[in-house]
Amino acid sequence: MNEIPLILFGLGGVGRSFVRQILDLRDYHADKYDLHLRFLAFCDSRGAVLEPTEGFSDQQVHELLQLKEQGGSLSQHLLGGIQDDLAAIVDIAGQPGTIVVDCTATEATVPALFLALDRNYQVVLANKKPLTMQQEVYDRLTRAGTTAGDPITLSQSRWETTVGAGLPVIATLNRLVASGDEIVRIAGAFSGTLGYVMTGLQEGRAFSEIVQDAYRQGYTEPDPRDDLGGVDVARKALILARGMGWRLDLSDVSVQSLYPEALAERTVD
Numbered sequence: 001m002n003e004i005p006l007i008l009f010g011l012g013g014v015g016r017s018f019v020r021q022i023l024d025l026r027d028y029h030a031d032k033y034d035l036h037l038r039f040l041a042f043c044d045s046r047g048a049v050l051e052p053t054e055g056f057s058d059q060q061v062h063e064l065l066q067l068k069e070q071g072g073s074l075s076q077h078l079l080g081g082i083q084d085d086l087a088a089i090v091d092i093a094g095q096p097g098t099i100v101v102d103c104t105a106t107e108a109t110v111p112a113l114f115l116a117l118d119r120n121y122q123v124v125l126a127n128k129k130p131l132t133m134q135q136e137v138y139d140r141l142t143r144a145g146t147t148a149g150d151p152i153t154l155s156q157s158r159w160e161t162t163v164g165a166g167l168p169v170i171a172t173l174n175r176l177v178a179s180g181d182e183i184v185r186i187a188g189a190f191s192g193t194l195g196y197v198m199t200g201l202q203e204g205r206a207f208s209e210i211v212q213d214a215y216r217q218g219y220t221e222p223d224p225r226d227d228l229g230g231v232d233v234a235r236k237a238l239i240l241a242r243g244m245g246w247r248l249d250l251s252d253v254s255v256q257s258l259y260p261e262a263l264a265e266r267t268v269d
């Protein structure tokens with residue numbers, strides 16, 4: 001059986017769904033690919049749990065999911081501790097062939113992602129923030145492991161779920177670019193959340209009610225202002241533009257906010 005070790009940052013809505021899918025597809029992975037994905041470490045904003053030798057049993061993983069679903073922190077777990085340095089977790093738990101998966105919504109993962117790439121591990125991001133920082137950060141995250149001038153080499157990183165909700169948008173873009181096609185324009189509805197809000201408005205519902213509803217159902221970003229202010233869409237546009245080879249920064253993408261400036265200083269609650 002091929003064992004692939006995983007380290008996961010973030011056990012929010014997306015991280016937990018990712019873990020659940022892996023548990024649900026154990027038989028499929030084994031039958032089809034002779035594959036077992038083994039969790040070595042989980043991290044949330046305050047804590048981490050590590051099992052760097054054997055990896056966690058599925059029973060333990062279920063318990064961790066339950067803890068997070070109930071709003072707990074990994075630091076409270078029997079095997080857990082406080083973490084404020086994700087790179088240290090990669091250092092301790094990582095082993096050859098590890099994939100580090102970033103399901104957080106923070107730039108704070110970047111040093112740990114760099115360390116993982118330096119160690120020749122692979123990196124998968126649902127988190128858009130590291131890819132929308134300075135161009136150099138994007139370049140380093142997306143080109144690690146490629147050979148200069150070789151359009152076929154795949155990098156050590158994947159970031160498919162950052163745009164298009166997991167539809168093969170980035171893979172298609174990369175393939176078009178690699179084959180020499182010139183992309184002149186990308187058009188689309190870049191935010192399911194804004195689509196949801198607009199449909200609600202068309203139905204005559206109150207803006208505040210629709211936003212709360214979308215937040216409760218997990219359709220919005222952790223901070224709904226990232227959706228309503230257009231920042232999340234801007235990040236997606238920037239990731240696609242950079243994928244086309246355009247060297248831009250987030251400040252180059254113009255967006256119009258759907259909430260008044262006065263709300264910018266308030267907390268999410």
Ligand SMILES: NC(=O)c1ccc[n+]([C@@H]2O[C@H](COP(=O)([O-])OP(=O)(O)OC[C@H]3O[C@@H](n4cnc5c(N)ncnc54)[C@H](OP(=O)(O)O)[C@@H]3O)[C@@H](O)[C@H]2O)c1
Pocket residue numbers: 009010011012013014015043044045046073086103104105106108109126127128129161162163165218219220221222
């Ligand atoms: N929702 C979607 O449909 C969707 C689609 C594509 C991509 N994404 C992206 O996926 C990411 C996760 O979204 P989500 O809805 O799951 O967010 P979420 O529910 O807020 O979860 C974020 C997770 O990251 C953890 N975290 C925050 N800071 C951390 C740090 N410094 N170190 C380690 N862990 C940290 C949080 O810890 P605590 O549990 O302690 O708070 C939480 O477990 C976001 O970047 C989002 O843009 C989401």
